[in-house]
Amino acid sequence: MEDLLKLKGKNIVIMGVANQRSLAWGVAKSLQKVGANLIFTYRKERSVDRIQKLLADHEFEAKVMVECDVNEDESIKQAFKKIGEEVGTIHGIVHSLAFAHPEDLRADFVDTSRDGYAFAQDTSAYSLVAVAKQARPYMTEGGCIVTMSYLGADRVLDGYNVMGVAKAALEASVRYLANDLGKDGIRVNAISAGAVRTISAKGVPSFNKILNKIEETAPLRRNITQEEVGNMTLAVLSDLSSGVTGETIYVDAGYHIMG
Numbered sequence: 001m002e003d004l005l006k007l008k009g010k011n012i013v014i015m016g017v018a019n020q021r022s023l024a025w026g027v028a029k030s031l032q033k034v035g036a037n038l039i040f041t042y043r044k045e046r047s048v049d050r051i052q053k054l055l056a057d058h059e060f061e062a063k064v065m066v067e068c069d070v071n072e073d074e075s076i077k078q079a080f081k082k083i084g085e086e087v088g089t090i091h092g093i094v095h096s097l098a099f100a101h102p103e104d105l106r107a108d109f110v111d112t113s114r115d116g117y118a119f120a121q122d123t124s125a126y127s128l129v130a131v132a133k134q135a136r137p138y139m140t141e142g143g144c145i146v147t148m149s150y151l152g153a154d155r156v157l158d159g160y161n162v163m164g165v166a167k168a169a170l171e172a173s174v175r176y177l178a179n180d181l182g183k184d185g186i187r188v189n190a191i192s193a194g195a196v197r198t199i200s201a202k203g204v205p206s207f208n209k210i211l212n213k214i215e216e217t218a219p220l221r222r223n224i225t226q227e228e229v230g231n232m233t234l235a236v237l238s239d240l241s242s243g244v245t246g247e248t249i250y251v252d253a254g255y256h257i258m259g
């Protein structure tokens with residue numbers, strides 16, 4: 001029998017596990033099933049205990065856990081230096097982190113502050129560029145960098161505001177990074193996930209309205225699950241998608257094709 005995924009024993013860095021509902025945790029669960037080595041980064045010390053409890057509860061073992069504050073270039077540099085020292089080669093990265101000031105997600109977009117706009121861009125979009133730059137030297141066998149985006153990158157969704165603009169920048173960054181890194185055999189893609197009830201859903205105004213609209217409108221007439229996002233991310237990280245780069249792949253029950 002042929003192993004089409006070719007992820008067993010591969011070193012995958014997972015950035016953005018906040019709790020068991022995180023999209024990044026869904027990816028970790030899928031990767032664990034196929035025998036990948038899991039490397040977790042975290043921003044705050046308090047996240048370490050939370051991730052370690054998640055790992056223990058699921059009898060997972062992290063190959064490495066590294067502190068990384070994606071708003072700080074030196075922190076990213078040190079994090080990937082440590083990961084490189086621990087595992088040698090990185091075969092994939094899951095970038096699943098974003099943030100905006102909550103007050104910028106309720107007011108009218110026109111009232112977004114300069115600081116709020118820059119913060120959302122820095123955390124949710126530029127961080128991918130900075131991570132790709134620091135990871136590149138360790139991705140000596142090629143691989144794939146996957147980030148998480150959302151429909152608000154190219155449609156107006158009430159209240160998504162500055163995060164939508166950041167996601168638009170993220171998806172454009174995916175295309176330009178794909179162009180730069182393709183010569184190294186490194187693919188760069190985005191997964192645009194439908195609305196999943198994660199810890200940050202509280203930050204998205206009218207979240208429940210979004211869920212209901214998807215259930216009524218999406219071709220599959222239902223919302224998607226954390227597991228479905230995890231499995232498609234696994235496929236994009238794997239050799240199955242060796243010909244796909246610079247792409248945004250929708251995992252949203254088909255919702256985005258509707259008018």
Ligand SMILES: COc1ccc(Cn2cnc3cc4c(cc32)CCCC4)cc1C
Binds near residue numbers: 098149198
């Ligand atoms: C502080 O605000 C935030 C902090 C992080 C996030 C993470 N995030 C980015 N885009 C998102 C889209 C959705 C959710 C969370 C999202 C949840 C399900 C619906 C779609 C969002 C906000 C708004």
